[in-house]
Amino acid sequence: MEYKAIKWGFIGCGDVTEHKSGPAFRKVEGSDVVAVMCRNIEKAKAYAERKGIARWYDDAQELIDDPEVNAVYIATPPSSHATYAIMAMKAGKPVYIEKPLAATYEDCTRINRVAKETGVPCFVAYYRRYLPYFLKVKELVREEKKIGQIVQVQIRLAQPPSETDKDKDHQPWRLQADIAGGGLFYDLAPHQFDFLQDLLGYILEASGYTSNRGGLYEVEDTVCACFRFEDGLTGSGSWSFVAHESAREDRIEVIGTQGKISFSTFSFEPIVTETSQGVEEYVIGNPEHIQQPMIQAVVEHLQGKGVCTSDSESATATNWVLDRILGKI
Numbered sequence: 001m002e003y004k005a006i007k008w009g010f011i012g013c014g015d016v017t018e019h020k021s022g023p024a025f026r027k028v029e030g031s032d033v034v035a036v037m038c039r040n041i042e043k044a045k046a047y048a049e050r051k052g053i054a055r056w057y058d059d060a061q062e063l064i065d066d067p068e069v070n071a072v073y074i075a076t077p078p079s080s081h082a083t084y085a086i087m088a089m090k091a092g093k094p095v096y097i098e099k100p101l102a103a104t105y106e107d108c109t110r111i112n113r114v115a116k117e118t119g120v121p122c123f124v125a126y127y128r129r130y131l132p133y134f135l136k137v138k139e140l141v142r143e144e145k146k147i148g149q150i151v152q153v154q155i156r157l158a159q160p161p162s163e164t165d166k167d168k169d170h171q172p173w174r175l176q177a178d179i180a181g182g183g184l185f186y187d188l189a190p191h192q193f194d195f196l197q198d199l200l201g202y203i204l205e206a207s208g209y210t211s212n213r214g215g216l217y218e219v220e221d222t223v224c225a226c227f228r229f230e231d232g233l234t235g236s237g238s239w240s241f242v243a244h245e246s247a248r249e250d251r252i253e254v255i256g257t258q259g260k261i262s263f264s265t266f267s268f269e270p271i272v273t274e275t276s277q278g279v280e281e282y283v284i285g286n287p288e289h290i291q292q293p294m295i296q297a298v299v300e301h302l303q304g305k306g307v308c309t310s311d312s313e314s315a316t317a318t319n320w321v322l323d324r325i326l327g328k329i
Helices: 041-051 060-065 078-090 105-118 132-143 184-200 292-302 312-325
Strands: 006-011 031-037 055-057 071-074 095-097 122-124 150-158 203-211 222-229 234-240 249-256 259-263 271-275 278-282
Touching: 006 060, 031 041, 031 060, 041 055, 055 060, 060 078, 071 078, 078 095, 078 105, 105 122, 105 312, 122 312, 132 184, 132 259, 132 271, 150 184, 184 203, 184 222, 184 234, 184 249, 184 312, 203 312, 222 312
Parallel strands: 006 031, 006 071, 031 055, 071 095, 095 122, 150 234
Antiparallel strands: 150 249, 203 222, 222 234, 249 259, 259 271, 271 278
């Protein structure tokens, strides 16, 4: 089914909807937000009135059943993604889900099964695929073949704990495995693995070791992993969320037979290529609302004007990698 105008209902109105995504739904041509839902009705009302949204609910089913809503954005913690996505798809309404697709690989397969049964599109907010910064990386690696044949991939992410991470009495949901799927690795590494699989192909083998070195919370705070792509390319990664400031790092290195390309996932430092011709830097900015290019791709897909590749099937491959590294499957 093709849609002329996409009228979104939001399930969840937390921080991510304030700037990263929410405003973009109205900046994309043929897209609008007509309803919002939060379990706290006062919060839903305040958000709706602040954003000029006509209706608000404290029940997800009521929002999904709203005849004015023809697509649903799910911006809740991962443990509830499968429930809301399945509800919406069974009602015939396409969904756009915050990453990761779900808190477990098993829940991802449930979402895919319903998407296939209903034929209703299901998209996942791996928006880096559509950002100019990462499109430049793809151009350099795949089109220009700037660094030749790829021989290895390395991921390194290290950062100090935040003040909220240290608050044992009020720990954020991202540090509660039953809600988030794991710790900060499960929240941040998905962006890295999704982009690398989009760039280099699916990962078919993955394993890892985890540890809790800081003792600030129950879930893992340190992860080391190795993985292999479908063409035999190997990669490794290390993540620390209790590192000293001096060790802070956000870097992916793709090593080739003719050079190396380095880039970041979250800090958007200049992309750097090192080849026999020397060192080159590429400074690429982001749009004001970082999810806007992705949301535009989703809207155009629903309108029959294009194809959005970040769907539930590709997102499931990322959850599989995460769960293998953490030993969940």
